[in-house]
Amino acid sequence: KQEVTQIPAALSVPEGENLVLNCSFTDSAIYNLQWFRQDPGKGLTSLLLIQSSQREQTSGRLNASLDKSSGRSTLYIAASQPGDSATYLCAVLPSGTYKYIFGTGTRLKVLA
Amino acid sequence: EPEVTQTPSHQVTQMGQEVILRCVPISNHLYFYWYRQILGQKVEFLVSFYNNEISEKSEIFDDQFSVERPDGSNFTLKIRSTKLEDSAMYFCASSGNEGGGNYGYTFGSGTRLTVV
Numbered sequence: 001k002q003e004v005t006q007i008p009a010a011l012s013v014p015e016g017e018n019l020v021l022n023c024s025f026t027d028s029a030i031y032n033l034q035w036f037r038q039d040p041g042k043g044l045t046s047l048l049l050i051q052s053s054q055r056e057q058t059s060g061r062l063n064a065s066l067d068k069s070s071g072r073s074t075l076y077i078a079a080s081q082p083g084d085s086a087t088y089l090c091a092v093l094p095s096g097t098y099k100y101i102f103g104t105g106t107r108l109k110v111l112a
Numbered sequence: 113e114p115e116v117t118q119t120p121s122h123q124v125t126q127m128g129q130e131v132i133l134r135c136v137p138i139s140n141h142l143y144f145y146w147y148r149q150i151l152g153q154k155v156e157f158l159v160s161f162y163n164n165e166i167s168e169k170s171e172i173f174d175d176q177f178s179v180e181r182p183d184g185s186n187f188t189l190k191i192r193s194t195k196l197e198d199s200a201m202y203f204c205a206s207s208g209n210e211g212g213g214n215y216g217y218t219f220g221s222g223t224r225l226t227v228v
Contacts, residue, residue, distance in 0.1 A: 032216060034216045034217075036219075041201075041224070042221065042222070043203065043219060043220060043221035043222045044155070044203060044219040044222075046216060046217075046218065046219070049216040089155065091155070093216075097168060098143065098145065098157075098160035098162075098167055098168045099145075099157035099160065099168060099170070100147075100155075100157065100217065101157075102154050102155040102156075103154070104153075104154050105154075
């Protein structure tokens with residue numbers, strides 16, 4: 001059974017720091033992995049999607065990597081800003097199913 | 113950019129009542145999904161729908177729940193005889209390909225259901 005774990009659960013950093021969020025999953029048979037952002041009480045905003053055949057994806061200050069064989073993905077945020085404060089969710093789509101399996105998220109607070 | 117639209121954004125209902133949550137997926141998408149997130153917990157899969165039938169459902173999706181695509185644009189989740197524990201944020205999603213293709217799934221902004 002696929003399980004997704006995210007560490008740390010919460011992170012507080014001063015503005016301008018580069019930071020790394022971690023996601024691990026137990027079964028490497030996946031279609032893809034998505035990183036989402038969720039603001040309090042709000043919906044899910046897709047940040048980056050990495051296909052199983054890819055190693056990384058970049059969008060602006062965000063870079064996500066995927067090491068399928070070791071069951072790990074990282075989300076790198078460069079030069080963090082207070083507006084980056086949110087919960088970041090990692091989700092994997094296992095091969096042969098339609099359902100994303102989500103992690104519990106990392107709650108990020110960037111201090112001005 | 114195309115988006116998935118959900119209505120209402122917040123619904124309060126009495127325990128035992130029926131509710132219908134509505135979603136308008138992206139127009140050329142063929143696969144539709146419902147997820148839910150109980151406050152403080154993980155986002156959980158409920159059901160996927162393709163070609164006018166359920167393709168996969170979770171243990172949560174029991175006889176209390178049903179989905180329908182009543183016309184060419186809407187996708188609905190009906191919850192019969194609501195319970196307090198049904199209170200959650202419900203997310204609709206759609207995708208153009210099985211497995212999400214190059215774009216993954218696009219999620220709506222959610223409906224917060226509060227059962228009192």
